[in-house]
Amino acid sequence: MFKVPSRRHFALIASICTLLLFFTYGVTADSHSPNLQAFPNGSGTLKTFSTQGSINLSSAFFQSLGTNGRTCASCHEPTDGWGITPEHVQARFDADGGLDPIFSPVDGAVCPTADVSTVDARRQAYRMLLTKGLIRVSMPMPANAAFTLESIDDPYNCATPQALALFRRPLPATNLRFLSAVMWDGRESAAGQSLVYDLTSQANDATLGHAQASAAPTAAQLKDIVDFEMSLTSAQATDNDAGNLDAEGGNGGPQSLVSQEFFLGINDPLGLNPTGKPFDSSAMTMYAKWANLNSSPNAKYSEARAAVARGEVLFNTLPIPIEGVAGINDVLNQKTVIGNCTTCHDSPNVGDHSVSQPLNIGLVDASRRTPDMPLYTFRCNLTGQTIQVTDPGRALISGRCEDIGKFKGAILRGLASRAPYFHNGSAATLMDAVEFYNTRFNLQLSSQQKSDLVAFLKTL
Numbered sequence: 345m346f347k348v349p350s351r352r353h354f355a356l357i358a359s360i361c362t363l364l365l366f367f368t369y370g371v372t373a374d375s376h377s378p379n380l381q382a383f384p385n386g387s388g389t390l391k392t393f394s395t396q397g398s399i400n401l402s403s404a405f406f407q408s409l410g411t412n413g414r415t416c417a418s419c420h421e422p423t424d425g426w427g428i429t430p431e432h433v434q435a436r437f438d439a440d441g442g443l444d445p446i447f448s449p450v451d452g453a454v455c456p457t458a459d460v461s462t463v464d465a466r467r468q469a470y471r472m473l474l475t476k477g478l479i480r481v482s483m484p485m486p487a488n489a490a491f492t493l494e495s496i497d498d499p500y501n502c503a504t505p506q507a508l509a510l511f512r513r514p515l516p517a518t519n520l521r522f523l524s525a526v527m528w529d530g531r532e533s534a535a536g537q538s539l540v541y542d543l544t545s546q547a548n549d550a551t552l553g554h555a556q557a558s559a560a561p562t563a564a565q566l567k568d569i570v571d572f573e574m575s576l577t578s579a580q581a582t583d584n585d586a587g588n589l590d591a592e593g594g595n596g597g598p599q600s601l602v603s604q605e606f607f608l609g610i611n612d613p614l615g616l617n618p619t620g621k622p623f624d625s626s627a628m629t630m631y632a633k634w635a636n637l638n639s640s641p642n643a644k645y646s647e648a649r650a651a652v653a654r655g656e657v658l659f660n661t662l663p664i665p666i667e668g669v670a671g672i673n674d675v676l677n678q679k680t681v682i683g684n685c686t687t688c689h690d691s692p693n694v695g696d697h698s699v700s701q702p703l704n705i706g707l708v709d710a711s712r713r714t715p716d717m718p719l720y721t722f723r724c725n726l727t728g729q730t731i732q733v734t735d736p737g738r739a740l741i742s743g744r745c746e747d748i749g750k751f752k753g754a755i756l757r758g759l760a761s762r763a764p765y766f767h768n769g770s771a772a773t774l775m776d777a778v779e780f781y782n783t784r785f786n787l788q789l790s791s792q793q794k795s796d797l798v799a800f801l802k803t804l
């Protein structure tokens with residue numbers, strides 16, 4: 345089997361390519377990796393297209409700008425859809441017993457004071473990173489909170505009201521021009537500011553936080569990082585079963601995504617589209633042409649392509665009785681809203697929520713807590729209601745009780761390269777993610793419907 349290159353191998357391969365270029369053509373090149381290089385994942389390959397012409401591996405994104413050796417790529421790897429996977433994190437651990445800079449106690453360990461003196465101690469300390477690719481984001485109770493923190497049940501005895509421990513997945517540092525909110529809780533989206541402004545602030549905070557820099561990066565470094573990450577578009581390009589995702593009228597892969605239209609509010613179902621155009625639940629249109637393929641000349645792919653097309657139709661049209669979702673049912677004041685996957689994943693062919701409105705779909709409910717997660721008990725000051733969650737999400741930014749458990753609707757491209765899913769990595773596979781919706785909204789999906797949905801999600 346082809347071995348997935350690690351981050352170091354990636355740099356090595358790039359330097360070898362540079363050398364080859366030099367010997368073959370007598371030209372020198374900086375450290376670059378070509379556009380549309382294929383990175384294998386469990387179901388095919390992912391490719392990235394950069395409007396800069398190639399992936400510049402000497403950009404500040406790949407430089408250590410802090411004190412612990414980490415770069416942005418430590419947690420945003422080109423091989424992993426610009427996020428990280430437990431599989432590759434484990435490979436990095438095994439390479440030198442957990443000395444790779446990603447294994448830094450500041451937010452890689454279950455507690456910043458965890459013992460990391462031996463290999464065994466490190467394996468324990470970094471187990472959330474190793475098992476689910478989770479980083480420990482630490483945030484205080486907001487000063488103006490309309491809720492009180494009643495108690496903390498933290499398996500690592502580390503969280504305090506000044507530093508709640510929130511285990512979250514790195515979000516992909518690609519396809520950023522489609523964002524309506526930066527970070528799972530939107531905390532890097534400043535009211536009235538541009539996306540570039542927000543990403544500049546994010547890069548600054550990431551350098552000071554994750555990389556423990558003693559001084560802020562220069563304006564030139566920040567611009568280099570933001571220009572770099574904004575240039576990237578990534579998507580699954582080939583599928584082991586369905587072949588090339590842009591064949592026979594398919595519109596998968598990064599090149600079609602580059603020209604995908606997007607603006608804040610595009611295709612919003614609740615009247616927030618600035619053009620006034622009504623919502624179209626068929627937000628995903630990449631594989632419409634695969635619905636009625638003749639079996640030749642690509643017979644071996646026909647069945648798989650038909651499944652992808654069926655999955656896309658399900659994503660667009662399967663009725664979902666949305667109940668108890670704060671951000672939808674309360675806003676509309678309707679106990680049940682019959683929607684679709686695209687009610688929340690409305691941005692055409694990208695799948696994030698096209699407005700910043702965060703939603704609570706129930707992932708952080710006490711009933712879904714696993715023993716490796718902290719559990720926080722809050723009381724809303726106004727109503728006296730008690731709420732138990734593993735992560736309060738947006739509420740730590742807004743201070744509003746209604747925002748407890750709300751997170752942004754995430755971009756769905758490049759999924760196959762970056763399991764596990766959801767902000768807390770609670771779905772190990774795409775089938776698990778589909779199962780979450782199946783039970784949460786009582787969909788009673790058939791096994792064929794589930795596998796069609798997964799076949800579609802894998803091609804994103």
Ligand code: HEC
Nearest residue numbers: 415416419479481513514515517526527528547550551554
């Ligand atoms: C130690 C791991 C780590 C490092 C190093 C790191 N990040 Fe991240 N990144 C994360 C995590 C975790 C999140 C999500 C956190 C959250 O939402 O609370 C994230 C989120 C982001 C996002 C938000 C994307 C979105 O969809 O909202 C961007 C952009 C980003 N990082 C860029 C960077 C840049 C640029 C650097 C280098 C300056 C960097 N990151 C370094 C872990 C890391």
Ligand code: HEC
Nearest residue numbers: 669684685688703705707751752753754765766767777781
């Ligand atoms: C009520 C709104 C809503 C509906 C309906 C909905 N989603 Fe989601 N989806 C979200 C939100 C919000 C998130 C991010 C949640 C989190 O991680 O905290 C998400 C995340 C995801 C993710 C994980 C993305 C990642 O980067 O980890 C997948 C996959 C997904 N949804 C697929 C689907 C599918 C398939 C359907 C239809 C069966 C669906 N969603 C219906 C709101 C919704």
